[in-house]
Amino acid sequence: MNAFLAIAGAGLDGTTVxxxxxxxxxxxxxxxxxGIGGGGLLxxxxxxxxxxxxxxxxxxxIQLGSNVTRAALLLPxxxxxxxxxxxxxxxxxVAAGGLVVVELPGAVVQIGVGLFVIWSVLRSPPKWLSTLPWLTGAISSFLTMFFGATGLFVANFTKSLTLPRQSHVATHASLMTVQHGLKVAAFALLGFSFGPWLGFIVLLTLAGFAGTLAGRVVLVRLSDKGFKRALDVILILISLRLIWTGITGD
Structure with missing residues (x-):
């Protein structure tokens, strides 16, 4: 078992994989x-x-694979x-992010995104979140080139649309599929070699698909009110963690 995990893990040891x-x-x-939280956790x-x-x-x-399967399961x-x-x-x-030579300070991005999300949860989401999807796409996709998990940002756009719980998850997954797909293409053009990581990527994508199937059972049993309350709590907790990490560097 450990030998298989090591082979699939691009040189990582079996326990890590x-x-x-x-x-x-x-x-x-x-x-x-x-509705949110998994990308940041991973x-x-x-x-x-x-x-x-x-x-x-x-x-x-890995997030591209996860969001593709989630969007496909909830396509209607x-x-x-x-x-x-x-x-x-x-x-x-994504194009602007790929052209930037000097990397944005991670702490600044973490603190800024965390504060923005908390403000959006506690107050009415700003109107441009629901009326200007292109601006949400541009800002979040620029940040994802440096920060990685900008699902929080996009989740607030999706939240502002006030969709039922299954539509929220399906729409968010579709938007993140676009964003991660473009990001992966940009890194490939910038010269990152995905080949050595292929087995590792496939393994984690399959595990993510299994998690998606299991989580869907929970999703269909939640009420819209319960879903939105849980989403707000998760958004705030993750945002507080982002701010703390940005301040302390942990």
Whole structure:
């Protein structure tokens, strides 16, 4: 078993791959059941175990697979109108991020995104979140090139649309599929080699798919009111963690 995990893990030891595989399952379960949170959880665990240079691109491919399967499972519930504008903005954001030579300070991004999300949860979401999907796509896609897990930002846009719980999850997954797909393409063009990580990516994507199937059972049993309350709590907790990490550097 350990030999298989080591082979699939791009040189990582078997225990590390097993931990990340289980984390991928839990992350996808949380995301489809609660609407958000899994991407940030997976990124946090991966950040402590993977080489820094591989973290954002490899995380992006795994998240792409997770969001594709989630969107496919809930395809009839996708709210399509904002997708075109979001895609256009995401193209601009990813292109701009790929051209930036000096990396944005991670602490500044973490604190800024955390404060913005908390403000959006506690107050009415700003109108541009629901009326300007291209701007949400541009800003979040620019940040994802440096920060990785910008699902929080996009979740607030989706939340502002006041969709039923299954439509919220399906629409958010579709938007994140676009964003992660463009990000992965950009990293490939920038020269990152995904080949050595292929087995690891497939393993974690399959674990994420299993988590998605399990979490869907929870999603269909939640009420809309319960879902939105759980989503707000998760958004605030993750945002507080982002702010704390940005301040302390932990």
């Amino acid at each position: 097993l931990i990340l595989t289980l984390t991928s399952f839990v992350a996808s379960f949380i995301t489809i059941a609660m 990124l946090a665990v991966m950040a402590s175990l993977l080489p820094p240079a591989a973290l954002i691109p490899v995380h992006g491919v 519930h996708v709210h399509w109108p904002p997708l075109a504008g979001f895609t256009l903005g995401s193209l601009v954001g």
